[in-house]
Amino acid sequence: MKLVTIILLLCVHSADSANREGKKGEVVFCDANDELKLDTSAGELVTWKFNGNDLPSGVTHPDASTKKDLKIATLAAANTGLYKATYNPNTVKKFTIIVNNSIQLFWAFSETCTAATPCNVKVGGSIKLDGDTGVTWHFKAPNSDEIEIKDDKPNDPPKFTTNKKELGLFDLQKPQSGKYTAKKTGSNDKEFPVAVREPVTSATVKEKKRSCTDVTLVCEVTGDAKSFTWNKDNTKINGATEKEHTITNAAGSNGEYVCKAKDYFDAEKGSADFTYTYAAPQTVSDVSITKEGRRLTCVATGTVKRFEWQMEDGTTVSAQHGTVDDDVKSQLKLTLTAKGNFVCKAIGCDDKAVMSKVFVVAATTEDQTNHGGVDEDDKRDNTGLAPPTTTSKGLPGRGPQGASTSVALLLISVLVELYVMML
Structure with a gap:
């Protein structure tokens, strides 16, 4: 597996500060305690913003009348971000400054990364990826298509040094975890796997x-x-x-x-x-089946040694009906066309089994097409016999027997009326 190098920006204390000069439209990497100057070369009043807000403390303007340039005598991590200068009145110049701020002995260090061992960056941290002159930079998040990284939006911070040799990103968030690649015609791709991680709190x-x-x-x-x-x-x-x-x-x-x-x-x-604290296992009781989406769950009171799923006739649930969850044995994931009478058996620590009532999953042609089946909780007792179908008022429903009863009652009513009229 090809090894590549990523430079993590773990900012460092330097005894001797250096003068850094920002470049419009580019990213500049600085040490903590460096002195920074940003110059717009404008001849009129300039308005500055930092990450969309007012400038941080410690900023001065050598030319106070126009504020065309900006100076920070001692850089710190809080100075990392996007500086925007607006003048004329709609001309905007952008500068990205990334500041190291670590007590390490060196301002940055190299770490060997592979696809299997990505480099880890704290949420809100920064990275500096070193490619080659004239490369194009690409990013691929897990389970997503690869995209080219560009500075093509008005509010985008500059991301590249001259000729796109280096890529610099700050305030990294979880969605920016993935594989960064530097590509150049005639050269091998350089891959940089990056994982943005939250500290454990x-x-x-x-x-x-x-x-x-x-x-x-x-x-x-x-x-x-x-x-x-x-x-x-x-x-x-x-x-x-x-x-x-x-x-x-x-x-x-x-x-x-x-x-x-x-x-x-x-x-x-x-x-x-x-x-x-140890507690003796409880006897199993009150076993029932619930349903959510395409998943049946067996619920039992007491300590269950194991669950078993079967059909009402005692046969084992087959693959055409569904599969038992490997991690949660009390759950059965139904297939899209599953139908039938399901029963759950909960076996306690005493090896005694308690059966649930039958749970009916019924499917019609329309339901199979659109929903994969309609379920009905059949309130059967342990004999397997279903109660009579009733309406909301407790009257016979519209099943075949209910319909016959209704016709008979109507006929008797008519005969009674005819008899009364004849009298």
Whole structure:
């Protein structure tokens, strides 16, 4: 796999400041504590904006009468952004300044990246990608088409140095994660995979599920975690390095559990103590089926050892009906043409099975075409017999038997009226 180089802008402290001069329509990379000058070469009053707002503190104008140029004596990370000068009255000149602001020994460093190991940048951070003179720059987000990066909109910050040799972006956000490529005719492409990551700001332990023998704890984090460790009663648990941690559902596992999440910038956050107390498995009862979209879910009270799906006649659910979710065995994903009478069986820790009532999924030609089937919760009892169809007032419905009853009643009514008239 071809190795490429990306330069991350981890700004640095420099003992000797340098004078930097912005270039209109280009990006300029500076060190913290450098001195910066932006010159519009205009002969009339200039209005300046920084990232669409007023200029940051520390800005002076050597020519106060026109403000045609701008000077910052000591640059800092807060000075990173887009500077726009407007005059004449609709002429606009744009300058992008990206400032390093790190305590590292060098103002930037190189990191070897591959498609499998992207370079990680904090949300709101900056990057400097070094290509070659005369390249075109392209970007491809995951599951999206590749696009060429351009400065073709009035409010776009300048992104390139002279001849597009380098690409500079600031205030990076999650959607800007992906593969950046420098292309040039006759040369190999240079690829720069970039992942924009959130620092981890919090971690919390929660109980995800409890089975007959195990309990699964999950470490929920705010931000992007790279790795996890777990402690029990202030002692590190060897081998526990995943987001989820499984413990034995027994009194011997009682204790205080803590997860620690480390982000991609080596900062670590620990959770508060989570107290696990053993509770004996509960007997299974009240098994029922619910439906959302094309997914049936078996719901049971108590501790379930396993779920099984079958048809009303006792046969196993086939592929033409649907598939059981690999991760959540209590869920059955129906096919678009699925129809039939479904039953869920919940087996408890005592190996006793409790059946749900029959759940009917009915399909017509129209429903299969437009919706893949219409379901109906058939309120059958455990004998498998359905109650009579009734209207909202409890009267016989319009099924075949209901229709026959209505005709008979009408005929009797007519005969009674004729009899009365004859009298």
